[in-house]
Amino acid sequence: MASKKPRESKPESRGDSIPEDASDWLRQFVKHFELNFLDASRGLPPEAVPPDYQHATIRAVFQTLLDAGLNSETVVESIGQVVIESRSGSVQWNSELNQRRFELIDREIQETLTPAERVELAGLTRIMRELLDSEANLPLAGAKALHRKLLELDVPDKPR
Numbered sequence: 001m002a003s004k005k006p007r008e009s010k011p012e013s014r015g016d017s018i019p020e021d022a023s024d025w026l027r028q029f030v031k032h033f034e035l036n037f038l039d040a041s042r043g044l045p046p047e048a049v050p051p052d053y054q055h056a057t058i059r060a061v062f063q064t065l066l067d068a069g070l071n072s073e074t075v076v077e078s079i080g081q082v083v084i085e086s087r088s089g090s091v092q093w094n095s096e097l098n099q100r101r102f103e104l105i106d107r108e109i110q111e112t113l114t115p116a117e118r119v120e121l122a123g124l125t126r127i128m129r130e131l132l133d134s135e136a137n138l139p140l141a142g143a144k145a146l147h148r149k150l151l152e153l154d155v156p157d158k159p160r
Contacts (some may be wrong), residue, residue, distance in 0.1 A: 032067050036060035061079070080123020093131040097124055
C-alpha cells in the first residue's frame, strides 16, 4: 500500500504577507514597469539628469497602469485621490471639499486650472462619486418611514 503524502497546509494569514493573487499581479506589474521604463528612458541623452529619469519613471508607471487595464481617467482620478489622502489621511466628503471642488471647476471653465489642480479636481471628483455610489448615501431613514406608513394603510383587496 502506497503511503499518502501529508496534506500541505497553507500558512495562516498574519496580515503581513501579500495574498497570492495580489503577489502575482504585482510581479507582472513590476515586469511590465521595467519594460516600460526601458522604453521611456531609451531616448534620454547621456547627460540626463535626475528630473529626466523621474519623468521617465512617471511615464513608465502611467503606461504600466494602462497596460494593467485601467483607463487614463481612472489613473488620474486615483492619483488625485491618493494626493488628497496623503495630505490629511482618510478623507470624508464634507462642505470644505465640496467648495474646493467648485472652485476648481470654476478655474477649469475659465481655463486657468494648473496641471496639479486638474489632478486634485479628478481626485475630489472620485471621492465625491464614491460617496454618492455608497450605501451610506442611501436615504434609508425616509424609505423605512414610508415603508411603515404603507404597512399601516388599510387597503381593501382589489377585485380580480
